[in-house]
Amino acid sequence: MTIREEAFAGKPLSCPVxxxxxxxxxxxxxxxxxxxxxxxxxxxxxxMEKLGVDCIVTSPHPMVQERMExxxxxxxxxxxxxxxxxxxxxxxxxxxxxxxxxxxxxRYAKHPGFVGVKFLTGYHGxxxxxxxxxxxDFADExxxxxxxxxxxxxxxxxxxxxxxxxxxxxxxxxxxxxGGYAENTRSFAPMIREYENAYMELxxxxxxxxxxxxxxxxxxxxxxxxxxxxxxxxxKYEFGRVAFSPLKDQVKEKIFAGxxxxxxxxxxxxxxxx
Amino acid sequence: xxxxxxxxxxxxxxxxxxxxGLSELLAxxxxxxxxxxxxxxxxxxxxxxxxxxLMKEIAGQSGGAVGVSxxxxxxLGADNLPGxxxxxxRLQAFAPESVRIxxxxxxxxxxxFYWEEILEAVNELxxxxxxxxxxxxxxxxxxxxxxxxxxxxxxxxxxxGTCGGRYVFPLIQKRKNVYxxxxxxxxxxxxxxxxxxxxxxxxxxxxxxxxxxxAGVLGTALYADIPETEREMILYKNWEVM
Numbered sequence: 001m002t003i004r005e006e007a008f009a010g011k012p013l014s015c016p017v018x019x020x021x022x023x024x025x026x027x028x029x030x031x032x033x034x035x036x037x038x039x040x041x042x043x044x045x046x047x048m049e050k051l052g053v054d055c056i057v058t059s060p061h062p063m064v065q066e067r068m069e070x071x072x073x074x075x076x077x078x079x080x081x082x083x084x085x086x087x088x089x090x091x092x093x094x095x096x097x098x099x100x101x102x103x104x105x106x107r108y109a110k111h112p113g114f115v116g117v118k119f120l121t122g123y124h125g126x127x128x129x130x131x132x133x134x135x136x137d138f139a140d141e142x143x144x145x146x147x148x149x150x151x152x153x154x155x156x157x158x159x160x161x162x163x164x165x166x167x168x169x170x171x172x173x174x175x176x177x178x179g180g181y182a183e184n185t186r187s188f189a190p191m192i193r194e195y196e197n198a199y200m201e202l203x204x205x206x207x208x209x210x211x212x213x214x215x216x217x218x219x220x221x222x223x224x225x226x227x228x229x230x231x232x233x234x235x236k237y238e239f240g241r242v243a244f245s246p247l248k249d250q251v252k253e254k255i256f257a258g259x260x261x262x263x264x265x266x267x268x269x270x271x272x273x274x
Numbered sequence: 275x276x277x278x279x280x281x282x283x284x285x286x287x288x289x290x291x292x293x294x295g296l297s298e299l300l301a302x303x304x305x306x307x308x309x310x311x312x313x314x315x316x317x318x319x320x321x322x323x324x325x326x327x328l329m330k331e332i333a334g335q336s337g338g339a340v341g342v343s344x345x346x347x348x349x350l351g352a353d354n355l356p357g358x359x360x361x362x363x364r365l366q367a368f369a370p371e372s373v374r375i376x377x378x379x380x381x382x383x384x385x386x387f388y389w390e391e392i393l394e395a396v397n398e399l400x401x402x403x404x405x406x407x408x409x410x411x412x413x414x415x416x417x418x419x420x421x422x423x424x425x426x427x428x429x430x431x432x433x434x435g436t437c438g439g440r441y442v443f444p445l446i447q448k449r450k451n452v453y454x455x456x457x458x459x460x461x462x463x464x465x466x467x468x469x470x471x472x473x474x475x476x477x478x479x480x481x482x483x484x485x486x487x488x489a490g491v492l493g494t495a496l497y498a499d500i501p502e503t504e505r506e507m508i509l510y511k512n513w514e515v516m
Contacts, residue, residue, distance in 0.1 A: 007496065038463045182289065205490070211489060233460045233462060239493045
């Protein structure tokens with residue numbers, strides 16, 4: 001069966017699927033809501049299995065309230081409790097200060113459950129502040145991915161390009177298709193194409209008029225990373241955008257897992273074992 | 275499986291700027307296995323009577339694949355539709371599958387005081403009425419009373435729901451003539467939670483084509499962790515019952 005045929009049958013996909021943008025734990029701030037009985041990690045993983053998702057990479061929700069250490073500790077514990085199913089990003093929260101950030105990066109740099117670094121820019125301040133710049137240098141040294149929250153053009157493609165000018169080893173994964181709207185995707189696309197180590201992640205696309213196949217046309221099939229923002233959001237919408245698209249299976253397989261696995265190949269942080 | 279899209283449009287442009295006519299709509303429906311689409315014509319935003327007539331003509335050429343949603347402006351009354359007599363009489367003769375109103379485009383609050391003629395007509399005929407966007411907090415203050423005052427009208431909210439559960443759950447529980455399409459129900463397990471609390475009877479499948487691809491909402495609907503009977507209700511049965 002093709003991926004589309006499996007999807008129209010409502011079956012878990014048989015190809016590898018990595019959800020590279022997730023947030024575990026409940027999140028009821030500012031109107032956000034989840035079915036409460038489904039906020040435990042074990043239940044989330046059961047939900048994910050129904051789609052055929054092999055593993056998730058997560059930055060737990062307490063980080064939104066600047067609870068950096070708690071978020072990273074949860075990610076560490078869940079990666080141990082669910083080996084091969086849950087991986088973490090070391091979440092960097094600038095308002096916590098440089099010393100605490102350095103401690104967290106050092107603490108989890110060699111933890112096998114952590115595969116990269118996560119920035120929630122905007123919520124936690126400007127991309128150009130020293131704490132993020134330090135973490136970018138760390139990621140460059142580790143050759144690992146940085147999942148960068150981008151919404152409504154903040155931070156800008158220019159800021160991202162500047163970060164990559166001198167850092168050739170880190171992998172900058174621009175989240176939310178560059179900011180949630182078609183114009184944001186279009187403004188980021190040239191930068192993603194220009195820099196070998198720049199990627200575009202897909203989640204939060206409900207208001208983006210560009211279907212996934214057009215995003216692939218804009219940035220290239222090797223540059224698109226699958227993520228869903230679960231459990232801030234339900235993963236099935238983003239999943240559907242890829243699975244039901246008219247893209248070839250070979251391209252869908254790159255998006256669902258291949259591209260993310262490839263960018264981890266040279267990383268000195270944890271690896272995903274499918 | 276049968277799939278009815280209750281929220282599509284024709285006569286506008288897609289994201290690439292290409293005009294969307296009947297052939298483009300039918301091709302999209304085939305690609306995404308959609309068996310029937312209820313459409314309004316974007317010309318009706320300029321001139322409701324002309325746009326609605328165009329839509330009727332196009333639907334007639336579709337072999338039953340496309341149904342008509344008649345867009346109505348509260349300032350035009352019976353002149354929203356061709357024919358003679360009252361708005362109710364003309365709606366009866368025009369026989370759309372649904373009526374569509376756009377408080378945002380009409381620049382008037384959704385309140386029975388301003389929409390009385392249209393609401394009276396759809397209530398008398400028991401028609402579904404799609405309310406197109408502009409879901410302000412004022413709108414949600416007025417909707418419960420409108421739904422109570424016009425119990426035979428079916429109020430359909432489209433492309434809405436994420437971070438809106440605190441409106442969605444009470445409306446579905448307390449107003450049985452308020453419906454939602456699931457294309458923007460992206461809170462975690464939102465469709466499942468609604469079904470668990472109140473059943474699937476007030477959920478519908480809509481795509482907002484051509485503004486948005488149907489691929490995302492297909493994921494929401496076809497992978498929702500609900501009984502097949504409820505999925506069928508969302509995909510087509512609720513609309514057929516209407």
